[in-house]
């Protein structure tokens with residue numbers, strides 16, 4: 292059953308629904324390429340897009356996130372807010388924010404360095420390249436904690452020199468542009484771009500905290516906003532603290548998405 296607050300948000304027009312992918316709509320998989328949407332998710336997203344603006348807000352590159360979701364007529368926002376695509380990239384242009392462009396080359400240099408120095412040393416390390424920077428995945432390496440330390444110690448100085456930023460994700464080190472753009476700023480841009488009066492955002496990890504925190508600012512601006520956190524054993528406590536709704540795992544998140552879609556569809560048929 293949907294809470295009164297979610298029902299209130301769903302009653303707003305125009306309405307936005309924004310989702311993280313990994314850990315939210317897709318269970319965490321051993322490698323990024325093995326990740327799949329939870330069964331049924333594509334259909335619910337497709338249905339929801341008939342009644343609301345649906346956004347996919349991910350740390351993956353747009354091309355990669357869109358390959359995984361593969362639903363037309365959604366807004367794909369990738370690389371933690373740096374690239375946007377209105378629809379699937381096969382038929383719509385991917386736009387990189389202009390302020391991110393100076394960081395393409397330094398990001399490539401750091402990833403080249405990782406491939407030269409870290410890949411030969413760390414068995415099963417995955418280097419995932421994005422338009423800006425990328426991610427080093429150490430989930431499958433024999434000694435993950437040792438690998439994490441080696442990655443950070445090898446890249447810290449070059450990252451500083453090249454004016455890039457390192458951060459950490461789930462069994463991963465992220466190479467990022469030193470920009471203040473994050474999922475919170477991207478979420479606000481999405482709301483403003485479509486003049487939304489209501490928005491629901493769902494996420495599960497530390498990069499999603501910026502999105503969840505931005506909802507309070509949107510509420511101050513008169514937008515009905517609701518944050519859903521998908522809880523896993525390693526969910527950062529700050530996310531749970533600021534959530535409006537907490538669901539247990541991806542299956543429960545997709546069940547909630549189904550309820551939201553059904554509600555929107557019923558409301559439409561009554562109007």
Ligand SMILES: O=P(O)(O)OC[C@H]1O[C@H](O[C@H]2O[C@H](CO)[C@@H](O)[C@H](O)[C@H]2O)[C@H](O)[C@@H](O)[C@@H]1O
Nearest residue numbers: 313319320321322323326349350351461463498
């Ligand atoms: O901030 P997010 O939008 O959640 O993106 C963070 C990273 O998510 C993906 O990696 C994670 O999921 C993989 C598939 O389940 C898993 O194998 C990996 O260990 C996780 O870190 C994605 O591949 C990265 O590009 C994102 O940066």
